[in-house]
Amino acid sequence: MRVEVDLRGRVCADVSAAAGEVLVVIGPNGAGKSTLLRAIAGLEPGRVRVGDDDWTDREVPRRRVGYVFQDQSLFPHLSALDNVAFGPRARGRSRREADAAARGWLERFGIPDLAGRKPRELSGGQAQRVAIARALATDPDVLLLDEPFTGLDVSAQMALRNELGEHLRDFAGVTLLVTHDAIDAATLADRVLVLDEGRVAQVGHPAEVAAEPRTPHVARLVGLNLVPGGDELIAFPPDAVTVSLTEPEGSSRLRWRGPVATLAPHGDAVRLLVHAAPDLLADLTPAAAAELGLVPGREVWLSAKATAVSRYGARG
Amino acid sequence: MRVEVDLRGRVCADVSAAAGEVLVVIGPNGAGKSTLLRAIAGLEPGRVRVGDDDWTDREVPRRRVGYVFQDQSLFPHLSALDNVAFGPRARGRSRREADAAARGWLERFGIPDLAGRKPRELSGGQAQRVAIARALATDPDVLLLDEPFTGLDVSAQMALRNELGEHLRDFAGVTLLVTHDAIDAATLADRVLVLDEGRVAQVGHPAEVAAEPRTPHVARLVGLNLVPGGDELIAFPPDAVTVSLTEPEGSSRLRWRGPVATLAPHGDAVRLLVHAAPDLLADLTPAAAAELGLVPGREVWLSAKATAVSRYGARG
Amino acid sequence: GDGDDGEQTLTVLAAASLTETFTELAATFEDEHPGVEVELVFGSSTTLAEQAADGAPGRVLATADEVSMGVADDAGVLATAPEPFVGNTLTVVTPPDNPAGITSLDDLDAPGVDYVVCASTAPCGAAAEELLDSAGIEAPPASEEVDVKAVLARVVQGEADAGLVYRTDAVAAGDDVAEVAIPDADDVTTTYVVAPLSGAAGASADLAAEFVALVRSEEARAVFTRAGFGEVASP
C-alpha cells in the first residue's frame, strides 16, 4: 500500500506498507495521524494505492476499510449489535449472517450482553469495544485504528490487545494503528511510523525506533532523554543522569543546568523533570532526592554518564 | 461533599469527600464511574450535599461544577475560545473578561493559536485540552474530570498532569477524577475510590490501595497478582513468581497451573500472562523464557515466593 | 358519466349564487325524469366557464353574467346560444339592529360608517360602483369583497355597518340582516344566462335541453322569485 497526502497545515506525507504489515503510527497531538488515516479511507484528498488497485478516485464505500474513529462515531439510532452488523450487511451479507458475525465479535470482546443497548446506554469503554468490533466485522482490506484502546480499563486493554494481535496475525491486509502508548508499538507493530508536524520523522522497526528516537516525542514515549548535538542526536535513559547541586567536575559536554519542574514517584525511584535546554528526565533514589533537598524550582546540574549514551545521525 | 446514588444496574454508591480533596475514581469499564459524576452534576438522580448546601433538588445550572465529559462534548458551533469562555459568560462575567480568562487557559495548555478553530478542525488531543480548559475556566465548586488525559500525547499528559496538579493544590473544592491510568492515582490523588460493578469496592490512600488491592482490576492496574484465599486476599508482584514446566516441590499452597496466554516484553523482563485460576502475571528474564521454551498455549506451573506475598482481609 | 344501466346522470355546472334554487330545480327535474340523476357542480362563474371551455364533463352551464358565458361560447362548447333566465338587483343590508342608523344610500357617506361592496371586477361590484356613482357617494368602502357572499357575511357578523348585496342574498339571509330599499336599484341589474353544452349526444342532449327549458319555465320562475331574483332586464 502506498499513500501520498499533501494537506497544508495538517499532513504532508508519503507512506508505504507491505501486505500483512502492521504499521503503528505515533506522534504528538496534531501531528496529522488521524488525517493520514482519513485520507486512506477517502475522507480527505490524497493518492492511495492498495496492492494493484488505485484507490485515489475510488468512492469511500468502495474502499474496503475497517475504521475505528477516534471519537467512536457509533450510529446513535442503532443498537450495539446493529452497529457491528452494519458493515457486513452493507457489504452484501444477509441479515442473519451479519447478525451472527456481529454477535461473535461482541462475544469475543466480552460484551455479548450489551448487544441490544443503544450507544447512549453504554459506558465509554463499552462503546469503544463496539467501535473496534464494528471495524473488524467488515472484513476489510485495510484496517485503520485510531487510538483503539483509549477508554478501556487495563484488563480490557490487555485482552483486546491480545485479541487484536491474534486477529492481525492472520490478516492479509495492511493495518495502521494510531496510539499514544508505547506498549502498542512494542507488542503489535511490524514497523513504527513517527509523524511530527505533519511530516514523517522516522520509520523503522519498533526496537530501532525505541533505541534511536529522532523526535522528542518518541524519546519521551520510550522514556529516553534526547539532546540534539549538531548533526547527531544523543539519547540516554533517565537513570543514566547524575543530579548535583554544584557544577560537576571534568570536561564532558554532556551537562546541563536548570530548575526542577516536578518530582514524581517512578517505580522504586523518584523521577525528576528538569527545565534545562531541552527538558530532561532524571531518575534517582528517594534517599538521594531527600539528601539533595530537591523541591520544584530548585536549580540543579545534570550530567549523563558517557557509557550510557548512544549517538546517531539525525537523519536515518 | 457527600453523594448517594442508587441507579439499578448502573451504580449504587455512597461517597464522601472533604473540601479540597482530590478523589481519583478507578474501576473497570461499566463500573459506574461516569454515572457517579453525572449524578453529582445533576444529570442523573441522586442525593448530593456539598459543604452546607443540599444540591439534591438544585437545578443543573445552579450546581457549580466543572465537568470534563468522557466524550468531550464541545459545542460544535463555537470556536475553541468561545467554548472555554462559555462557562464564565454563563456565570455572569463580561464578554471581555471571559475571553481573557479563556485565552489564558488555552495558553496554559499550549494551544493559544487554536483559539479560533471550530471543534471539527481540531485533532483529538487538541479538543481534549479545550475540554479541560472549559471545565476549569468556570471557577467551579466541584471538579468532575472523566478521563481527562485520554487522547493526549505523553508530553502533553505530563504537562497537563502538572498543570492540573498545581491548579488542584490551590483548589478549595472537591475534585473527582476518573482514570484508567495508575500514574494519575499516584500523582494526583489524595484518596482513591475503587468502583466495581456499581459498588464501592475500596476507598483509601493511593499507597494503601496500591499495596492491598481488593479487586482484580486494581491489582492489574498496579501490576500485582491477586488471589482470593477464603476470608483473605493474597497479593504478590509478577517478579515474585517462579515459572516451571513441572510441578514445583514443597507443600506451598501458592502454586497454580495453566496455559501461557501471552508473552510480552516488559522493561528488561518478559511478562507472561497465564490462564490459571485466576489469570496471573509472571516476569522472568528473556534468557529464562527462552530456556523454558515458552510459547502461547504451553502449560506451565507457577509458584509465588512466600516472602514476597502479602495477605490481608478481604473487607477493609 | 352517463350510466348504461338505465340510470342517467345530468351534470350541471352552475354559478355558486344559484346553489339553493338549482338544488330545488334539480329535485323537481329528477321527479319528472325517473332514472335521471342531476349532479350539480357549483363554482365561480369564471372558473366554470373556463372549465367548460376546457372540456370539463357537464351538460349544462349557468353563469351569473354574460361575460363568463362568452368564454365558453368563444371556445365553441355551447350546443345552442345562451339564453337569459333571471336578473338580480342590488339592495343595501345592515345588521338587524342597524347600529349606524342607515336609512338610505346617502347615509353611507356619513363619517364613521363602515360599508362594504363587491370588488369592481365582480359583476356585483360593477353594479355597486354604478349605483354609488349615480347616487354621488364619495366615501370609499372599508373593503371590496371578492364576492357578494363575503359582503353579506361582513354585515351578518356585524363587521360592517352596511353592505351592497343582491336582493337574493338579502332574502336568503332572512332575519340575520335588515334590508334598506333603494328606489333606483332596478336600473342596475345583472343577468344570469344558461346554455346546454355540446358534446352531449342522443338522450342526454335531450335531457340538457329539457333542463334548460325547466330553468326558463314558469314553474322555475316561482322558485327564483321566492329566492329574490327579479326579471331579466330588457335590453
Next chain:
Amino acid sequence: MTGPRLGRAPAVLLVPAVVGVALLVVPLVTLVVATPWRTLPEHLGSQVVREALVITALSSLLTVVACVLLGTPLAWLLARVDFRGRRVVRALVLVPLVLPPVVAGVALVTALGRSGLIGQHLPFTLPYTTSGVVVAHTFVSLPFYVLAVEGALRTHGASYDVVAATLGADRWTAFRRVTLPLALPGVLAGSALAWARSLGEFGATITFAGNYPGTTQTMPSLIYVALNSDPTVARTLSLILLALSVGVLVLLRERWAVGR
C-alpha cells in the same frame, strides 16, 4: 423519565409561547362556541358530506404518500448532493408556496389540463378526476414537505453518512439505514405539514380538478359551496373537518411520542 432538571422555563420564552398558542387557539375556540352543534348529526348523515369526507381523507392520505416518495429524495438531493444549479432548483421548488392557490390551479391547468401543454399528450386525463385532486394537493403540499425535511437533514449534518460510507454502505444503503432514520422527526413534521395543507386546500383543487360531488368535491370545496347558501352549515362542516383532523393528529402524535 423526566431527565435532568435544567431549570425553569424563562418568562422570555414562556410569554411569547403562550401568546402564540393563544393566537392560534382562541379563534378556534370562538368558532366552536359560535357554531350550532345541534345540526351536526344531520350533516354527518348526508351523502354529500360523507362522500366529501371520503375524498378528503383519501386524497390527503395519497398526497402524504406522494410527498414522502417524491419529497424525501428531493430534500436529500438538496441537502446532500452538490450539483450545479442547486440553488436555482431549491428556489424553484419553493415557488408553488408563493402562488395563490387559485393561480396554482391555473398553472396546473395550463400544464396538465385536457388541452394543457403536457396534458394533451397524456394517455389519461387528470382534471375532474380524483387523481387530479391528488396531483393538485401534491403540487401545493410538496414544497412544505421538502423544506421541512431539508431543514432536518441539514440540522443533522452528513457526519454519520460518512461513517456509513466507510463501512461500505453506498448512498442508497446509507440513506435508508442512517440518513432517513436520523431525520425521522423532520420527516414526520413534514408529513404532518403536507397532510394538513392537503386537508385545507381548495383553491387549486377546485380550479384544476373541479368540484364534482363524489369524485373531486373535497370538504373544503363543499364548505365553499355551503358558504354560498348557508354560512352556518359551512361552519358546522368546517368543525367536522377540524374535529376529525385534531383526532388524527392527537392519535398520531401519541404514537410518535411513544416511538421516540
Next chain:
Amino acid sequence: MTGPRLGRAPAVLLVPAVVGVALLVVPLVTLVVATPWRTLPEHLGSQVVREALVITALSSLLTVVACVLLGTPLAWLLARVDFRGRRVVRALVLVPLVLPPVVAGVALVTALGRSGLIGQHLPFTLPYTTSGVVVAHTFVSLPFYVLAVEGALRTHGASYDVVAATLGADRWTAFRRVTLPLALPGVLAGSALAWARSLGEFGATITFAGNYPGTTQTMPSLIYVALNSDPTVARTLSLILLALSVGVLVLLRERWAVGR
C-alpha cells in the same frame, strides 16, 4: 470544498427527486409560457399593483418576524419542556393548518372582529387595517413555522443543552447560545415556509382584514379579484409575485449557503 466522495446518487433517489422537481416546475414553466408578458410594464406601473406589492412585502415580512418571535419559543416549549397537556397543545397548534383559509378568516372574525368575542373589548380594530392582514397571515403561517422548527429541535436532541447547563447556563442562555444556533437550519427553513405561505395567503386575509387598495389589498387578493374579470391579468400579476419571490429566495439562499 467538495467533501468526501460518498458515491453516485442512486437512481432510486434521483428518479423520484427529478419527478418531484418536474411536478413542481413544469406547471410554472407552462404558466410563464402561456402568459402575455407584453402587458407587464403597464401593470407594474399601475398604482393598484404597486400598493398591493408594498402591502404584500410589508405584511409577509412582519409575519415572518411575528412567527420567529412567537413561534420559536413555542417550538422550543413543545420540543424541550415536559408539561401536562403538551400533546393537546401540539395538536391544537396544528389545527389552523387544516382549516380552509376562508374558515380561518371566519374564525378570526368571530374572535378578533369588531364585534368578535375578544375584538369588541380591544381598544383598536383589526379588520380593514394592515395590522389585521399581519394577524391573519400570522395565524395561517405560524403552525408551519412551529412544526418545522420543532422538527429541527427534536432532530438535534437536548444533549448540548445539558452540557450548557453544567456550565452554568440557565435555560434562556442555553437557548440563545446553544439551542437556537444549532437549530438554525430549521429556523431558516421555517421562516421560508412562513414567508412563502404569507405571500400566497388570501382566503383568511380577505375574510378577516378585507380588501381595500392601499390598506389591506395584497397581491393574492388583487389576483383573485382580477380572476373574476380578466384571467390574463391575474396570470400576469401572479408572475410578478412569483418573479419577485424567486428573486428574494435565490438571494437569501445564497446568503445562507455562505453562512453555513
